Amino acid sequence: MIIGRYLIREITAPFVRVLLILIVLFATYSTADLLSDAASGLLSASSIAELVGLKLLISLEVLIPIALYIAVVLALGRMNGDSEVTAMLALTIPPWKIFGSIVNVSVMLALAVGVLSFFGRPWAYARLHEMAGYAAVTLHTDAMEPDTFYVGQHGQRVIFFARRDSPGAPAQDVFVQIRHEDYTQIISARLANPLQGGWQSGVSQVHLLDAHVYDIARDGKTTDQVVDAGDLILNPNTDRGPGADYSAVATPSRKLLGSTGPADIAELQWRLSTPVSTILLGLLGIPMSVSRPRQSRYARFGTAILAYFAYYLLFTSARTWVQHGVVPSVPGIWWVPGLLALFLLSTLVKPLIALMHGPRPA
Template structure:
């Protein structure tokens, strides 16, 4: 490898490691705080928090890695332009395409890694998160419930208990609130015995209390007093969006559902977009003398926002069958490729004027 390429690679690589590490730390801190709040509210078991945070980081890497490389290329090359090092390199007769070559040595392996993460690690992580949440919300495990607190979950169920006997799976002086369809159910019980905590068929027995069924339309309300009442909460169901996100590539390839097609194209395009983002950062990082190394960060930030939202919008439109599946999600990388060639042509014309 030539000296110029190695020099640019080393300068960029250091920033990539620093920025990606910083982004992972910030994301992990935010996710930990969020899910610790859920654990404090009784939504999740405390031991599940670290697992979910790990899976969330694994999912986020398909975005954090390209962003880290994109920013690193912009800052590293901006510094080289600001110190007139690139100007000196070009003035010595070295081809400007060697800068692109140096960045490609970093961008291609990272793009392959992002593709593998998006195709295989991301769906696996989504499946594991759903399993943990299903266990927390469908399994009637009293170990993570808090006494004298409203223990909520994402399905809308709330449990309030004055005392909890964790050894015997017994709750005393209990209020249970849940929603199913067009009805709201409210159960008041002297005690609740968890008969079967399993995810597939959870069951509890309520002793000495009152059950209220409230019809949202107001036509079929009723009240029932009971001594023993057997309750079978419905297991948590996987949403259509989560099903697509956790499906394997083989399942998505066989499916003709627009949501699955959008998900498959999204995964396949992540690595290409990571490489194109790094390449777009090269011409956009060019600064004029005395302009400053951070002068181009605003247009680079605007470009990133446009790419991010355009990708999400195109995926949503394909999933909703509003736009055709071809080119579908690939519209964004195609536009990025055309934009890159446009910037490349513009830079080539500037160089011709420079060397006249």
């Protein structure tokens, strides 16, 4: 039991460090990608944290397996380099004890990945689609910059103004075009002031001074209208966006079970296969950690990373092939983890023999 706990601790310690590093890198990249939308008024600053959190939740089903894989490679590589494995074998500790500790950690993490993939993934994607639909019909006017055309709502809304002293300051020489169902509305104004407190109530309102409103009919029959107003309150956002299209990634897992659509089948198989991949990648770290005497403990780290990227690329490609009907639902994407399982069966005997007999001769 002492040896088992020690082995688990040697794996979990680098696993936590690697996972935290991957989370920080992913969160930093996602935040930088969203900052441009926030700066252009397409996304509120308060939404960035939620969007990054949702994307991070989705990515954990990929980050956890690779963190486990790297942790096993690092832990066993260090133990081999420090001759700890040789000392354990000299104390008649059976090789399956080391093998079993890795399996235990892999199974526990596979259960967590399964919950994330089966339940957290569709919920996070559904929330992302909901926020994307809201962003399509809302615009943060106080963050807009001059001399820029802001196009939203699938081209139904265009906003432009010539000058502004600072963010939140009144905009000058404003132009707004809003396409309604049967007419196009064009608004020009000398000044525009975003009203404070509008976002708390879910409405973005703008106070226009010296405004001119033109309602232009598109059917060619209705009379056009022109209105001049000294003061005008405008909400450049529609009440709701267009209906969201169906998405397999945002569909609850229970609804995918009886579906025959290729996209649904690929998505369901992906969710079911991520725990399997977690276990297989944990075991793949065993042969990837075996090195020759006097060889650096990290000598095979580069090869291990290449092996992971090859597996992940093939795995995601298989999902795409099933989505587009190139590969049928049977074997679906299962042939990729199947190949990895066959590789492990053919290679695990070799490192186990190496564990039993110590380092191989140069």
